[in-house]
Amino acid sequence: xxxxxxxxxxxxxxxxxxxxxxxxxxxxxxxxEARPSxxxxxxxxxxxxxxxxxxxxxxxxxxxxxxxxxxxxxRAPDGTLLTEVDDVRTGxxxxxxxxxxxxxxxxxxxxxRAAEAGAAVRFGRPVTGLEQDDDGVRVTxxxxxxxRYDLVVGADGVRSTTRELLGIDAATRATGxxxxxxxxxxPESITRTELYYGGHCYIAGYCPTGESDMYAYLVEDARDxxxxxxxxxxxxxxxxxxxxxxxxxxxxDGLTDPDAVHHTWFETHLLDAPWHRGRVVLAGxxxxxxxxxxxxxxxxxxxxxxxLAELLLAAGTVDDEVLTAYAERRxxxxxxxxxxxxxxxxxxxxxxxxxxxxxxxxxxxLLTRPA
Numbered sequence: 001x002x003x004x005x006x007x008x009x010x011x012x013x014x015x016x017x018x019x020x021x022x023x024x025x026x027x028x029x030x031x032x033e034a035r036p037s038x039x040x041x042x043x044x045x046x047x048x049x050x051x052x053x054x055x056x057x058x059x060x061x062x063x064x065x066x067x068x069x070x071x072x073x074x075r076a077p078d079g080t081l082l083t084e085v086d087d088v089r090t091g092x093x094x095x096x097x098x099x100x101x102x103x104x105x106x107x108x109x110x111x112x113r114a115a116e117a118g119a120a121v122r123f124g125r126p127v128t129g130l131e132q133d134d135d136g137v138r139v140t141x142x143x144x145x146x147x148r149y150d151l152v153v154g155a156d157g158v159r160s161t162t163r164e165l166l167g168i169d170a171a172t173r174a175t176g177x178x179x180x181x182x183x184x185x186x187p188e189s190i191t192r193t194e195l196y197y198g199g200h201c202y203i204a205g206y207c208p209t210g211e212s213d214m215y216a217y218l219v220e221d222a223r224d225x226x227x228x229x230x231x232x233x234x235x236x237x238x239x240x241x242x243x244x245x246x247x248x249x250x251x252x253d254g255l256t257d258p259d260a261v262h263h264t265w266f267e268t269h270l271l272d273a274p275w276h277r278g279r280v281v282l283a284g285x286x287x288x289x290x291x292x293x294x295x296x297x298x299x300x301x302x303x304x305x306x307x308l309a310e311l312l313l314a315a316g317t318v319d320d321e322v323l324t325a326y327a328e329r330r331x332x333x334x335x336x337x338x339x340x341x342x343x344x345x346x347x348x349x350x351x352x353x354x355x356x357x358x359x360x361x362x363x364x365x366l367l368t369r370p371a
Contacts, residue, residue: 003028004318006151007139008119009127009162011038014284014301015155016110020058021309023117030149031119032141034126034156038111042103043181043262044215046193046207046292049091050367051299052099054306056091059117063109066101067208069192077199079246090367098193100207100214102183106298127156130165132278151318152280153308155301158267160286166277172269175291175342176349177202178222180237182261185254186214189247200243202348203293206251216241216251219348222265230258237261266291266345270338273327281323283308288334290341294363300334303371329371336366 004027008015011033023029047055047066055061072085087097115121129140130152137152154162163170186208196204203219218240228236234255241252255261270288275281284301308326315322340363347354 004150007032007149008153008155010156011111013298014305016114017054017058017302017305018153018309019114019119020117023119025313029119031121032125032127033123036124038107039104043183044207044209045101045103045298046295047099047101048295048299049089049095049097051302052095053091054302058113060109060113064101065210066099067210068096068099070097071192073192073194075194075196075246077196077244088364100209102209127161130280137279153283154286155283156286158285158289163282163286166280170269172267174222175266175268175345176222177219177266177345180218180263181215182237182255183215184260186212187247187250190214196244201240204244225263233261234258268342270335273331274324275327276323279318288338290338291345293341293344296337300337304330307371
């Protein structure tokens, strides 16, 4: 096989996982990331078994510290425990149902693995132009440099520059919810994700990420919070937390660092298949994004990487048939996840008692199967 060279745009989960798998398969891989370095900022992330399955595949699983657990608790706003649920191990019996992790650690581990696999990782290198012909893609970078590649993988997030350069409108929309997140100290009583539905916020939840740390989150109506100082943001989150009992009392007492608090809106989109134009293909949030109501954003990005690399390595070449097969395989599964994530949020916005157990059972059954 002639060695193929690929440019991966974006050093997030989809981009680094794709780079690792292709580089280990003998391809020449370069990652171009617009940011100057791996981000040290961020709260936590909930990684379910199907995400862990891909992280194991790329050699990152054993390097993540995190906090492993197999259950979920549901509580009333006053803290009363309503029910306990055993989570399904969607990644298989050898992996836990869920890992709570620190986002910056996940990013660092994946970038390190990409470099070890042989990918050239270049930060501070935004892509500004794409010119295609039948045999490849000429890429222009923000520093004035250029390169020519057999394939470009646009894994550069919700507001993907690659997608924009292809002229694809993702029709990204806000769902109507905003979320406050904070990385903070873990009370000993918190050993799994627990969710409080209703009360002052739509959702109040938390997830352990280590022996001494965790992240907590509160979901409210989407509001413009951009003018708040870090200190004001901290006070808003502390006020919202004060309306919840149980472990939230101790969590609120530990919310003291303004720089640990982050706010964003829930957003969503899903591109119709195919996800490529010529020799440029999209993956991860560039192709689909969903609110974190069922914690599948990173998992779906990682599954994209696994499937795309599998098909490319099996074919040994880049052509329309391979890239079409990738989206045809991934689109139905991503659509189920995006639709379910949006439906759960919409039920909360509308104050409806939808069939949440049925919805989650459908998604879980799907995710247990290989991507």
